[in-house]
Amino acid sequence: MKAGSSSPAKIILFGEHFVVNGNSAIAMTIDLPTIVIAEYTEVENITIASKNLNLEVTFTMNGRIQRSKGVNAEHRLHPIFKMIRSLLHNDKQGLKISIDSRVPIGMGLGSSAAIAVAIISSLATLTGRTMQKDEIFQAAYSLEKQIHGRPSGIDQATVTYGGMIIYRNGKVETRYSELPKLPRIIIGNTGKRRSTGEYVGKVTQLRTDHPQEYARLSNEAQKVAGRAIFALKEGKDQELGALMNENQTLLERIGVSAPSLDNLIVAARTAGALGAKLTGGGGGGCMIALANDTNAATVAQAIQNAGGEVISSQFAKDGVKPIEWNE
Numbered sequence: 020m021k022a023g024s025s026s027p028a029k030i031i032l033f034g035e036h037f038v039v040n041g042n043s044a045i046a047m048t049i050d051l052p053t054i055v056i057a058e059y060t061e062v063e064n065i066t067i068a069s070k071n072l073n074l075e076v077t078f079t080m081n082g083r084i085q086r087s088k089g090v091n092a093e094h095r096l097h098p099i100f101k102m103i104r105s106l107l108h109n110d111k112q113g114l115k116i117s118i119d120s121r122v123p124i125g126m127g128l129g130s131s132a133a134i135a136v137a138i139i140s141s142l143a144t145l146t147g148r149t150m151q152k153d154e155i156f157q158a159a160y161s162l163e164k165q166i167h168g169r170p171s172g173i174d175q176a177t178v179t180y181g182g183m184i185i186y187r188n189g190k191v192e193t194r195y196s197e198l199p200k201l202p203r204i205i206i207g208n209t210g211k212r213r214s215t216g217e218y219v220g221k222v223t224q225l226r227t228d229h230p231q232e233y234a235r236l237s238n239e240a241q242k243v244a245g246r247a248i249f250a251l252k253e254g255k256d257q258e259l260g261a262l263m264n265e266n267q268t269l270l271e272r273i274g275v276s277a278p279s280l281d282n283l284i285v286a287a288r289t290a291g292a293l294g295a296k297l298t299g300g301g302g303g304g305c306m307i308a309l310a311n312d313t314n315a316a317t318v319a320q321a322i323q324n325a326g327g328e329v330i331s332s333q334f335a336k337d338g339v340k341p342i343e344w345n346e
């Protein structure tokens with residue numbers, strides 16, 4: 020017997036990092052799928068296979084390696100083993116989890132959240148449980164808390180529920196399954212992998228060392244997010260772009276941008292983007308630029324010319340969902 024789930028990826032339009040300490044943030048899902056297939060096996064062990072990374076490791080139930088294929092496979096798949104182990108209640112049943120993801124890893128597009136929610140959802144189906152989205156989100160959020168100290172939960176919420184969400188204080192305040200009319204969003208990847216946890220840690224340090232300065236920036240960021248929600252509803256594209264630029268300045272002030280990101284952001288703005296900023300944890304990873312139909316191609320080309328990879332994807336209205344089998 021086997022069960023599968025598919026999860027989208029995510030981008031954050033406004034409010035990353037500040038959301039960790041209770042600000043509002045706006046995020047949406049994009050159609051880069053992560054597909055997980057869970058199946059029972061006869062031997063009592065856990066095999067995890069990543070198709071796109073060409074890795075496969077079989078762990079005993081205690082986490083010892085039985086078989087391994089691919090460069091550094093044990094190290095890379097062990098966090099996923101730990102996650103699966105903490106979700107399993109029946110030790111006697113062997114399991115194979117196959118992951119096929121189109122989301123670049125460690126680039127701020129929610130790859131680990133997408134894997135976690137797709138695993139949680141497929142294991143639920145495999146074990147005959149119906150899990151509501153709220154339960155999937157809570158399970159993924161608590162797993163993420165074990166991995167990186169202080170996540171806000173926005174990545175897990177976005178890929179679980181799908182669409183565009185306004186998120187604050189561990190909750191989805193508003194969800195749009197149809198997009199308010201948006202200009203074009205171009206995603207540029209710096210190709211520089213980094214850890215979100217590390218950058219969340221840096222911001223926590225800044226907040227501890229300079230509480231007043233942080234509070235001031237955070238207030239500003241909250242105003243920007245509030246105005247962005249309004250600009251989105253009203254379809255005010257120019258204003259939305261200007262707000263993205265303001266948001267980027269605040270992210271620079273808290274030290275989470277990086278030369279690789281600044282380079283693509285400047286290129287996009289110079290080519291006429293309405294606005295541009297980093298998306299996700301920063302330090303590398305991806306940026307987004309807002310453009311209109313007439314200059315979207317020019318902005319994309321400028322990002323590429325500056326050394327970025329343009330990730331082509333569309334808004335996805337659905338969050339994680341089970342895959343139906345035709346067999």
Ligand code: MEV
Pocket residue numbers: 031034035036037038039127129169170171172173174215219299300301
């Ligand atoms: C990461 O996609 C978003 C951050 O705000 C971290 C978090 O909210 O957990 C940087």
